[in-house]
Amino acid sequence: MQTFALLLxxxxxxxxxxxxxxxxxxxxxxxxLYGSIAITESGVSLGFGLWEIESEQFRAGSGxxxxxxxxxxxxxxxxxxxxxxxxxxxxxxxxxxxxxxxAEGAIDMVLAKPMSRAKAFFVKYLGALLFVVMQVTIFCLGxxxxxxxxxxxxxxxxxxSIPLVTLFFSYIYCVSVLxxxxxxxxxxxxxxxxxxxxxxxxxxxxxxxxxxxYAGFAIEVELREKMLARDKVDFDAMTAKGMTSDxxxxxxxxxxxxxxxxxxxxxxxxxxxxxSWFNGFHLASSALPKTQATISLLDxxxxxxxxxxxxxxxxxxxxxxxxxAQRDLDAADxxxxxxxxxxxxxxxxxxxxxxxxxxxxxxxxxLGTSVAFELAVLGVAVWIFRRRDx
Amino acid sequence: MTTATSExxxxxxxxxxxxxxxxxxxxxxxxxxxxxxxxGLLGPNGAGKSTLxxxxxxxIRPTSVEGSMLGRPIGHKPTLRWVGYLPEHLRFPSYLDGWxxxxxxxxxxxxxxxxRRKRGRELLELVGMSQWLTHKISTYSKGxxxxxxxxxxxxxxxxxxxxxxxxxxxxxxxxxxxxxxxLELRRRGKTVFVNSHLLGELExxxxxxAIMSKGTVIRQGxxxxxxxxxxxxxxxxxGDAPKDSTTDAMLKQFAARCESRPQDQTTFIELNTADPTExxxxxxxxxxxxxxxxxxxxxxxxxxxxxxxxxxxxxxKTPGAVMGNGQxxxxxxx
Numbered sequence: 021m022q023t024f025a026l027l028l029x030x031x032x033x034x035x036x037x038x039x040x041x042x043x044x045x046x047x048x049x050x051x052x053l054y055g056s057i058a059i060t061e062s063g064v065s066l067g068f069g070l071w072e073i074e075s076e077q078f079r080a081g082s083g084x085x086x087x088x089x090x091x092x093x094x095x096x097x098x099x100x101x102x103x104x105x106x107x108x109x110x111x112x113x114x115x116x117x118x119x120x121x122x123a124e125g126a127i128d129m130v131l132a133k134p135m136s137r138a139k140a141f142f143v144k145y146l147g148a149l150l151f152v153v154m155q156v157t158i159f160c161l162g163x164x165x166x167x168x169x170x171x172x173x174x175x176x177x178x179x180x181s182i183p184l185v186t187l188f189f190s191y192i193y194c195v196s197v198l199x200x201x202x203x204x205x206x207x208x209x210x211x212x213x214x215x216x217x218x219x220x221x222x223x224x225x226x227x228x229x230x231x232x233x234y235a236g237f238a239i240e241v242e243l244r245e246k247m248l249a250r251d252k253v254d255f256d257a258m259t260a261k262g263m264t265s266d267x268x269x270x271x272x273x274x275x276x277x278x279x280x281x282x283x284x285x286x287x288x289x290x291x292x293x294x295x296s297w298f299n300g301f302h303l304a305s306s307a308l309p310k311t312q313a314t315i316s317l318l319d320x321x322x323x324x325x326x327x328x329x330x331x332x333x334x335x336x337x338x339x340x341x342x343x344x345a346q347r348d349l350d351a352a353d354x355x356x357x358x359x360x361x362x363x364x365x366x367x368x369x370x371x372x373x374x375x376x377x378x379x380x381x382x383x384x385x386x387l388g389t390s391v392a393f394e395l396a397v398l399g400v401a402v403w404i405f406r407r408r409d410x
Numbered sequence: 411m412t413t414a415t416s417e418x419x420x421x422x423x424x425x426x427x428x429x430x431x432x433x434x435x436x437x438x439x440x441x442x443x444x445x446x447x448x449x450g451l452l453g454p455n456g457a458g459k460s461t462l463x464x465x466x467x468x469x470i471r472p473t474s475v476e477g478s479m480l481g482r483p484i485g486h487k488p489t490l491r492w493v494g495y496l497p498e499h500l501r502f503p504s505y506l507d508g509w510x511x512x513x514x515x516x517x518x519x520x521x522x523x524x525x526r527r528k529r530g531r532e533l534l535e536l537v538g539m540s541q542w543l544t545h546k547i548s549t550y551s552k553g554x555x556x557x558x559x560x561x562x563x564x565x566x567x568x569x570x571x572x573x574x575x576x577x578x579x580x581x582x583x584x585x586x587x588x589x590x591x592x593l594e595l596r597r598r599g600k601t602v603f604v605n606s607h608l609l610g611e612l613e614x615x616x617x618x619x620a621i622m623s624k625g626t627v628i629r630q631g632x633x634x635x636x637x638x639x640x641x642x643x644x645x646x647x648x649g650d651a652p653k654d655s656t657t658d659a660m661l662k663q664f665a666a667r668c669e670s671r672p673q674d675q676t677t678f679i680e681l682n683t684a685d686p687t688e689x690x691x692x693x694x695x696x697x698x699x700x701x702x703x704x705x706x707x708x709x710x711x712x713x714x715x716x717x718x719x720x721x722x723x724x725x726x727k728t729p730g731a732v733m734g735n736g737q738x739x740x741x742x743x744x
Contacts (some may be wrong), residue, residue, distance in 0.1 A: 025517030035503030125501030129562070132467040132495040133518040134488050285538065409470040 023143050030117070030147025034154070039113040043106060043155055050101055051162030058170065063188060089210050097163065098178070102185045106155055110189055111217075114148045117211040118200035127410045137406045145197060145398065152189040156182045181318055187387065191309030192217050194394045197324060198401040201408075203247045217311075224312050227301035228374070234298040235377070236370040237291035243362050246355045248280045309390035320379055351365065419570055419601040420466065421443040422484065423477040427461050427470065429626075431626045435461040436472070437625040443618070445569075448450050448592055448602040450612035452717055459605045460498055462622070463574050466494050466603075480569060494563035498574040498605075498682060500555060502740055504548035508539055509556055511547060512565055519566035526565065533561040533562035538587060540680070552579035560591065570601045577611055614712040621717060622723045632715060641709030648702040652695075664692055680696030 034040050058065045063075035121127060129138055160178045167175040192213050199205075199212035255273050263270040343361055356362045420443035427436040436458045443449040453459045464470040468485055477482050482489040512534065516526040520710050532637045534540045537557040547555065556579055563571055574594075585608075591616050592602050608610055611632060612619060620630035628638070629636060651670045670679040681692055686708070696703060 021520060021522075025514055029506075029514055032510070034507055035504065116513050120503075123501055125497055126503065127497040127514060128464070128467070128469050128495070128497035129500070129502075131469045131519065132490055132493070132497070133515075134491040134520060135518060136487060407471070410464070 021270045022133070022139070026143040027150065030144065030150055033117065034113070035119075037113050039109060040151065041055055042210065043109045044158065045104065045114065046109075047101075047159045048157055048162065050097065051159060052168060053217065054097060054163060055169070096102040098159075098181045098185070098318060099315055101154055102159060102181060103188055106159070107152070107185070107189045109193070110152050110155065112210060114151050114193060115196050115200065115213065116206035117148045118197050119204045119206045119209060122201065122204050122405075122410070124410065131410065138402055141402045141405050142398075145146075146326045148197075149186055149190055152186045153182065156185045177318075177321060179219065180321060184314055184317055187390070188311055189266075190315050191311055191314070191390055191394055194401070196396040198397050201266070201273035201401045201405050220308055220311050223301060223304050223308060226309070227305045228312075230294055230298035230301050231374050231377070232370055234291060235373045237287050237294055238367050239369045239373065240362060240366050241287045242311075243356055243365060244280060244284050244287065248277065248284060248360060250355050251277050251280065253374075267271065268298050291334050306389055307393065309393050310386050311390075312392060313378065316378070317383070317386065417445065418478070419443050419447075420449075420479050421477040422462070422466070422475065425462060425465060425475040425477075425484075426473045427465065428459075428473045434625050434640035436465070439625070439627050441620045441627055443570075443601060444602055445601050446596060447617040448596050448601050448604065448615050450606040450617055450619040451603070451622060452609060452612065452713075452720060454607070454609070456624075457622040458625040459622055461625075463605050464604070466572060467493070467497075469497075474698060489587075491566060492569045492649045494566060494571040495572045496556075496559045496563040496571075496576055498578065500559045502547045502555060502558065504546065507544050507546050508534065508550075509543040511558060512562055515562045516565040521566050529565060529567065530561070533564050534558075534702065536564075536591060537561045538584075538734055549654035553581055555583050556580050556587075557584065560588065564595075568600070570603060571595060572603045572605075574605045575607070576604065576609055577606065585611060601707055609712075609714040609717055611685060615737055619713070621720050623721055628724050629720055630643070637710045637713075637716055638684060639715065642709055643683065643689050643706060644705045644709050645679040645681065645696075646673075646704040647677050647679065648675065648704060649677065652699050652701065664695070684710075 056066060056068045058069070059138075060072065061079060062072065063079045064073045065071070066073065121130070138281065160181055164175060164178050167173070167178065195216040196209040196213035200209035203209070251273060255270075255277060258270050258273065265271050265274070271340075351358065354365075356365055420441075422442070423440045425439040426434075428434050439458070439462060441451075441733075451459050451462070453518045461470060465475060465483060466479060468490065472485075477484055479486075480489050480492055508516065509530065512530040513526050517523075518532065518605050521529070531540070534543060537560050539554065539557050539561060542550065542554065545560070546718065550558065556576065560573075560576060563573065577588055580588060589611065592604070595602055596615075596617075598724065604612060616633065618630065618632050619636065620627045622628065650672065664681070667682045668679055669682075671678050672678075681689060683689060689706070691701065693706065
């Protein structure tokens with residue numbers, strides 16, 4: 021009875037906020053915007069036919085539009101809109117819930133009831149998460165219907181975004197709650213959430229960048245080691261043939277081997293430095309909530325359920341270029357001939373390796389460590405709340 | 411105190427609250443409230459009244475406390491099901507309407523929905539808010555919020571009702587209505603614990619009072635017990651008081667207990683006795699000397715006079731090292 025009453029009160033609080041309705045209207049607008057995209061005979065139509073974009077690739081009957089463009093927009097909308105815009109609005113809307121709850125004269129009425137403080141705290145917290153659940157559910161429902169109309173299939177995977185986006189929101193909101201409990205100030209709670217969110221973004225971006233640098237140098241070292249091994253075999257063959265330093269080819273190859281050796285040493289040193297930076301950021305990131313990785317789970321699940329693209333680069337690649345790239349990547353024993361070959365392969369393989377290694381991070385690791393952080397922050401908040409005199 | 415300890419509605423013993431930096435809000439406070447009585451807690455701002463009330467309601471954690479409320483240890487959460495509370499500076503969620511507030515807090519007190527509906531309407535009628543059921547609380551005046559707060563405090567049909575400044579912001583008519591509600595609650599056998607600085611209000615309804623100052627209870631008892639020593643008779647007579655007391659044994663006897671002051675053509679005489687049988691010889695004496703008595707009436711000290719005198723005496727006796735709740739918070743008590 022008490023739990024229901026507190027949740028009902030949270031619901032009443034949320035619907036009394038103008039921001040709740042503003043976010044709802046924005047969500048519906050985004051869904052309508054998505055629904056306004058249609059595939060026509062000549063290309064893509066936007067705004068229910070207001071604008072036409074002629075396209076050979078994306079037009080009715082091409083197959084590409086239905087299998088690539090619309091699903092891509094669908095999932096990118098969730099990743100961007102829900103994870104960033106709706107969450108930001110949600111944090112602003114819900115930041116005052118705890119400061120208002122703890123205000124003098126208001127909290128007395130709740131604490132004087134036959135209910136533990138911990139229960140009041142956690143139910144109130146769950147009530148705040150209702151905001152996100154409501155908004156995401158409405159958005160997903162709309163997208164689900166639009167996807168059925170436009171794609172002709174039920175995209176049940178869309179509903180996975182409800183728990184994921186709610187988790188994403190809760191990672192940041194718990195900090196807002198902690199500061200709200202400590203200061204009883206909505207402004208301080210919003211500021212703390214914003215700073216924390218930015219810090220997470222900074223740490224995760226730094227981790228990703230150092231990961232890319234590290235992976236890039238590691239791949240380069242691997243490729244150049246293959247080149248070195250091949251050159252050494254060639255050199256040994258030349259020696260076996262009795263060639264000496266008087267021969268230009270023999271001397272040039274020896275020079276190349278020395279240069280390659282030196283370059284590999286140089287790259288190894290850089291790789292090791294990048295590795296230590298990456299390990300540092302990875303360690304920091306491990307202890308913090310994984311916001312990007314949590315939302316990326318959607319992409320991961322989506323990718324594992326179809327052969328559709330999950331990134332803009334991938335989407336823009338033609339089928340032929342995708343096949344070529346895939347062939348390069350698959351050819352593990354391919355040995356580059358030139359520096360240009362190395363650069364090209366490093367560029368291609370780095371993305372793939374980073375994505376693969378990130379995708380190898382298990383679900384319990386991504387969600388478990390994030391939820392552990394959230395529980396730790398909430399633990400501190402509830403400890404303060406339970407001990408505090410009002 | 412005639413009630414046995416086990417039968418007390420509230421039995422607080424050795425309650426203390428010390429904030430950081432040795433700021434004492436309460437020092438070894440003990441008081442007892444019998445079932446079915448209206449008990450008033452008096453004291454100046456910062457005396458520790460609200461701190462004591464909040465300890466009873468588990469809003470503040472005491473540094474130490476013994477005793478019980480409704481037979482269970484103070485701080486026992488399930489017991490609060492049977493305790494109604496109207497806090498000072500009451501603040502309802504502004505997005506609720508009157509009915510929603512009553513229902514919400516009733517649910518938190520574990521009152522079943524059907525009971526909430528039935529009792530809620532009766533209570534809102536009782537406090538004169540039935541016309542405002544569906545209006546948002548944000549549109550209410552302060553007095554209306556207090557009335558609503560009273561209804562909320564009563565929604566669980568509590569055995570004890572703890573009211574912290576219940577008439578704060580309420581107009582004289584509303585105050586009278588709240589007093590009537592308190593008397594009605596007593597008639598129904600409820601125990602009412604009122605914390606107020608409006609002494610006149612308390613005097614009209616309280617069976618017993620305690621006076622707090624600087625974190626301690628300095629006096630407690632029935633209003634009659636506390637003011638007994640101040641009971642006296644006041645006479646107004648025509649002309650001067652009789653002057654020959656040195657020669658008249660009886661007048662001499664009264665003179666020790668009399669004070670007189672001339673007022674225009676009359677004289678005002680105070681006779682320090684509460685016993686009417688002792689007054690009769692004095693009247694006879696005055697009449698025998700041909701004095702014209704304009705008026706004769708028994709009087710006693712008002713609660714306000716008693717309170718002021720007690721606080722003044724206490725201020726003379728105790729060095730001020732104690733702060734009240736509000737000050738304690740301001741001093742960084744958290």
